[in-house]
Ligand SMILES: CCCCCCCCCC/C=C\CCCC(=O)SCCNC(=O)CCNC(=O)[C@H](O)C(C)(C)COP(=O)(O)OP(=O)(O)OC[C@H]1O[C@@H](n2cnc3c(N)ncnc32)[C@H](O)[C@@H]1OP(=O)(O)O
């Protein structure tokens with residue numbers, strides 16, 4: 082164990098194990114998670130040490146080998162794909178396996194939108210992996226605008242079949258995970274046509290490849306879309322269908338019927354699978370940022386560089402600027418952990434209502450999940466990059482561990498709903514509630530009360546240590562944004578602009594409003610969650626400091642908003658900044674212990690900089706020696722180098 086990390090751990094003022102159990106939910110949950118991880122990490126198939134020295138094809142092949150291992154493990158241990166245990170195993174692999182979409186979207190779509198008869202037929206095949214499916218919705222020409230999708234499913238009454246067709250090149254399905262080479266089925270989003278009329282997007286089960294030899298079926302043109310930023314293990318694919326016929330029974334009809342068309346009670350119920358992933362992404366954002374913070378904090382405690390006082394080369398974690406970069410990332414990771422818990426609670430509640438036939442809450446769930454998905458993924462993507470940059474040159478090496486998970490996570494600003502579009506969807510719901518405050522859900526209850534101008538009664542740095550005053554600050558900031566934007570929308574329509582054009586004209590203000598609302602929700606949920614949790618006073622002291630840092634840092638980061646709202650003045654902003662410096666100092670002694678409480682196994686982080694023992698330099702050198710270029714002392718390409726050296730300029 083590197084001496085600096087040992088010393089850091091000895092200085093901690095709280096019990097790390099207590100925080101590990103609190104973040105896991107309980108001691109039993111911690112034990113279960115570690116047991117599941119051990120099953121994976123002790124299996125050499127899940128190795129990653131040569132991850133950046135193999136080709137895309139080898140990466141994909143490894144992905145299938147891991148999938149086989151994971152499936153065999155689940156079968157041996159009787160772990161179901163829709164279980165929390167599987168979700169934990171999946172996160173522990175920390176890379177999307179080729180059959181990933183089968184589990185997170187193909188099966189859930191059938192489960193959520195199939196009739197009882199369709200579920201009886203398809204779910205056993207899918208859960209036993211007799212078929213492997215993906216969720217094929219996005220097309221070359223459309224990903225966001227679902228009503229603009231061009232794939233057609235035309236009902237042929239005479240044969241009781243649907244003819245599924247890609248009429249144009251832009252209608253080709255493009256991006257679905259596992260579509261290129263892995264899956265032999267897909268749930269296809271297509272415009273339903275029956276008796277010459279279009280009834281909008283519905284979901285259809287289509288077989289793509291033979292179950293005998295995996296060759297594409299007649300009318301199916303299919304393949305991999307090529308290399309991308311990340312998701313290298315996943316064969317995101319393209320698919321063109323040339324009048325492929327499928328049985329009538331292959332349209333998922335829990336909520337709509339094709340023959341003598343019966344529409345769903347709420348057409349957006351077809352969008353339900355996407356909502357479930359957006360909910361998961363809020364917690365994923367916490368995990369990713371916690372992992373990045375762990376690497377950066379441990380490295381910063383070991384890395385000694387330059388001098389504060391002559392002759393003393395301190396750990397870079399002693400630099401206030403380094404603390405100002407990294408401690409807010411720890412705080413954000415914990416804030417998003419509690420936001421993820423909230424999202425899952427709300428999702429489970431709405432799902433049970435939907436299964437009882439009450440669909441009214443799906444609009445609220447969409448409004449909340451779309452906003453938090455966008456806010457937490459945007460923030461965590463930026464936070465990972467802050468952590469990487471805080472590690473200097475070695476942060477730029479693949480040995481740092483950052484790239485492996487960052488390259489997948491970058492996509493979260495786009496997949497499952499492009500973030501700007503998601504913000505605007507959430508804002509649509511927010512402004513509806515602003516106009517009808519009595520219909521506002523608990524998360525927007527502050528819209529119910531008359532907007533009275535408030536002054537922030539803050540006179541000293543201690544006043545910015547109060548959860549209630551901080552929550553009020555974020556509430557007033559959001560209200561100020563929302564009410565001024567609502568006024569702008571009203572003026573635009575008052576002077577003759579139609580609602581849609583007015584919405585577009587005000588969309589930058591709308592974006593600021595929904596972001597301020599999301600930020601308020603995260604702060605409030607974070608502090609209320611801590612208030613409800615039982616913990617020892619030493620731990621509460623640490624968790625309070627971290628939560629106060631999250632809120633005060635948020636005010637400093639958006640000081641203009643708080644000043645513009647009239648709720649705060651310049652002097653109070655300076656009190657907030659003084660509070661931040663005081664909190665950085667308070668958190669410094671526990672920084673390493675707090676990231677230890679995220680409890681990442683070294684084999685999850687796979688980082689020479691963030692390993693638990695802090696033995697950075699030996700790990701970096703060992704990793705460098707793995708480079709293929711070092712297989713020989715003189716590389717085989719020397720012949721070209723020699724000509725360069727001998728050539729005359
Ligand atoms: C450590 C862990 C690391 C793990 C990291 C990796 C994790 C990886 C996970 C996933 C990875 C890859 C998988 C990616 C899969 C995909 O990307 S699948 C495709 C995703 N595509 C989208 O999200 C499309 C986005 N577009 C839309 O959803 C719709 O087009 C949009 C909502 C934007 C508009 O739909 P319209 O039909 O045009 O609706 P509008 O006219 O705008 O009206 C909106 C009304 O509809 C209600 N609505 C919309 N969506 C929903 C919904 N999902 N549920 C309920 N209600 C919805 C909305 O509230 C409006 O209602 P109102 O009219 O106001 O009452």
Ligand SMILES: Cc1cc2nc3c(=O)[nH]c(=O)nc-3n(C[C@H](O)[C@H](O)[C@H](O)COP(=O)(O)OP(=O)(O)OC[C@H]3O[C@@H](n4cnc5c(N)ncnc54)[C@H](O)[C@@H]3O)c2cc1C
Nearest residue numbers: 216218219223224225256257258492495496497498499501
């Ligand atoms: C790694 C990865 C995996 C994926 N996996 C799948 C999958 O398994 N299945 C699947 O079906 N799809 C998948 N997708 C596709 C993904 O869902 C879409 O790319 C995503 O929904 C965004 O749609 P788009 O590409 O059409 O972006 P666009 O909507 O074309 O975005 C382009 C720009 O237009 C802006 N814009 C668009 N509409 C509006 C609006 N109304 N108002 C303001 N601005 C707007 C956006 O903000 C953005 O800046 C995946 C994508 C990635 C990157």
